[in-house]
Amino acid sequence: MATQTVSNLMADLKDGKFVFTGELEPEKTTTLEHALEAARKLKGYVVACNVTDNPQSFAYISSLAASYLIQQKVEMEVIYQITCRDRNRIALFSDLLGAGALGIKNVLALTGDHPTLGDTPQAKPVFDLDSVQLLYLIRKMVDEGKDLNDNPIESPPQFFVGAGANPNADPIEPELIKCAKKVQAGAQFFQTQVVFDLDIAKNFLKETSRYNVPVLIGIFPLRSYGVAEYFDKNVPGVKVPEELLEALKKAKKTPDKKERKQKYNEINLNYFANFIKELKKTTSAAGCHVMSVGYESIIPSLAEMVK
Amino acid sequence: MIITQQKPLEEILKMLEPFSKVFIIGCGTCSTVCQTGGEEQVEQMAETLKKEGKEVTGSVVVEAPCDARLLRRDTRKMKKAIEESEALLCMTCGAGVQDIVQHLKKISVPALNTKFLGQIERIGEFYERCRACGECILYETGGICPIVRCPKGMMNGPCGGMFEGKCEVGGYQRDCAWVLIYNRLKELGMLDLYKSYKPPRDNSQLNIQPREIVLVKTRR
Numbered sequence A: 001m002a003t004q005t006v007s008n009l010m011a012d013l014k015d016g017k018f019v020f021t022g023e024l025e026p027e028k029t030t031t032l033e034h035a036l037e038a039a040r041k042l043k044g045y046v047v048a049c050n051v052t053d054n055p056q057s058f059a060y061i062s063s064l065a066a067s068y069l070i071q072q073k074v075e076m077e078v079i080y081q082i083t084c085r086d087r088n089r090i091a092l093f094s095d096l097l098g099a100g101a102l103g104i105k106n107v108l109a110l111t112g113d114h115p116t117l118g119d120t121p122q123a124k125p126v127f128d129l130d131s132v133q134l135l136y137l138i139r140k141m142v143d144e145g146k147d148l149n150d151n152p153i154e155s156p157p158q159f160f161v162g163a164g165a166n167p168n169a170d171p172i173e174p175e176l177i178k179c180a181k182k183v184q185a186g187a188q189f190f191q192t193q194v195v196f197d198l199d200i201a202k203n204f205l206k207e208t209s210r211y212n213v214p215v216l217i218g219i220f221p222l223r224s225y226g227v228a229e230y231f232d233k234n235v236p237g238v239k240v241p242e243e244l245l246e247a248l249k250k251a252k253k254t255p256d257k258k259e260r261k262q263k264y265n266e267i268n269l270n271y272f273a274n275f276i277k278e279l280k281k282t283t284s285a286a287g288c289h290v291m292s293v294g295y296e297s298i299i300p301s302l303a304e305m306v307k
Numbered sequence B: 001m002i003i004t005q006q007k008p009l010e011e012i013l014k015m016l017e018p019f020s021k022v023f024i025i026g027c028g029t030c031s032t033v034c035q036t037g038g039e040e041q042v043e044q045m046a047e048t049l050k051k052e053g054k055e056v057t058g059s060v061v062v063e064a065p066c067d068a069r070l071l072r073r074d075t076r077k078m079k080k081a082i083e084e085s086e087a088l089l090c091m092t093c094g095a096g097v098q099d100i101v102q103h104l105k106k107i108s109v110p111a112l113n114t115k116f117l118g119q120i121e122r123i124g125e126f127y128e129r130c131r132a133c134g135e136c137i138l139y140e141t142g143g144i145c146p147i148v149r150c151p152k153g154m155m156n157g158p159c160g161g162m163f164e165g166k167c168e169v170g171g172y173q174r175d176c177a178w179v180l181i182y183n184r185l186k187e188l189g190m191l192d193l194y195k196s197y198k199p200p201r202d203n204s205q206l207n208i209q210p211r212e213i214v215l216v217k218t219r220r
Helices: A008-015 A034-040 A063-074 A089-101 A131-144 A175-187 A199-212 A225-234 A240-251 A257-282 A298-306 B007-015 B039-050 B070-084 B096-102 B176-187 B191-194
Strands: A019-024 A048-051 A078-083 A106-110 A160-165 A189-193 A215-219 A288-291 B002-006 B021-027 B056-063 B087-090 B108-109 B114-120 B125-128
Touching: A008 A019, A008 A048, A019 A034, A019 A189, A019 A298, A034 A048, A034 A063, A034 A288, A048 A063, A048 B021, A063 A078, A063 A089, A106 A131, A131 A160, A131 A175, A175 A199, A175 B176, A175 B191, A189 A199, A199 A215, A199 A257, A215 A257, A225 A240, A240 A257, A240 A288, A257 A298, B007 B087, B007 B108, B021 B070, B039 B056, B056 B070, B070 B096, B087 B096, B096 B108, B176 B191
Parallel strands: A019 A048, A019 A288, A048 A078, A078 A106, A106 A160, A160 A189, A189 A215, A215 A288, B021 B056, B021 B087, B087 B108
Antiparallel strands: B002 B114, B114 B125
């Protein structure tokens, strides 16, 4: 990372701090009530928050508009997620210039989920570029100040550019090569898909350490047994460890709501604090990307425990 | 081969509702192989239409209805029966229907849905294998096309929707094109092709639609 520091996220990673990023998922809204509230809860505990771009192809508010408003109203630095699903290269370029103009500093370049998965499966998928090509486009805008056809940009944007990665991929080799391509295209950091299994995280970090690009391992605190069960059954390739699932199942039987919530918290704190401590101690992980949508309350205690 | 499938009968009858006299045109090439517009299916369709109270003025299976020369040749002796009809029922692909409309100048009703450009594994088992995108990249991808076999048309490897070599689109039934490509190139000792960055595709020529190839200009 020889280039100029453009964001707090970039600065912390450059300093070698173990960073936490959070995730905000604005939905069908114009007021962003829930996302703003979540951002306020996360403020001070994460260096920046991802703002999702129609995740799983559910049609939500524009991630660019949401990113801007979250940054403005909460003063929370955002990682603007931009996907190739709904925009061709003209629209991607245009939105990225918009992001630059609106003071967005971090961008996460993703291919995006397929429309068949979401609430508007009738939509025409775009995918004019893929994630690697999108990274290439963004770095060309930032580094050369040009579009894909070498037309100059008047005052090019400055972004810290990240990519996704999936340590759970099976087979893993094609994914690892793809990560190498993302680095070649200019990815400056990785945020991974949710990982529960430490060995999977360790193996992935070992394989990607040669790229010298900071990797933030994705974790997903489970706010209830229901969430855990859903995750385990419906997110292929991600298995919730049996002992964690069992503990949550047992906690579910607690009749008192407050007590039950406390038990859930304890189980999560215990599991993820150990997970993070182990990452810090034994791996090159640059931090954790905490996807705790709807369960932001866990983050302060978790951050405290792993200090 | 162009893979076709017969439309539901109700849909065909709905389109034919205003017409009592129908002439049926089949296809001796793709639709014959797909068993959607060969001799047998044309005969069956004639029987069905008769049962539904239609008069079938005649039928013909044209060798290839999408070829204007063959269409003219094979319909020549049926001229009277065609003229007597009020509508032509086309058991052909969309290219066939449009050739029929252009040259026979009658109301034409498609009996089939044109599904895709495919490979026939056995009768009744068809797989889409080419998008006719216009610029073939099969050499670079080990002979497996990511444009048609990856729902996102990824160019640089699998996406996060791959699990155990299967694609999440369609519920993990289909192989992930990029895992197939990776395995194939590895087998061939050509992984460098996988590792190299594939730039965005140049659609500038493909965008000019409909695509036409006219090698020799003829007088029209």
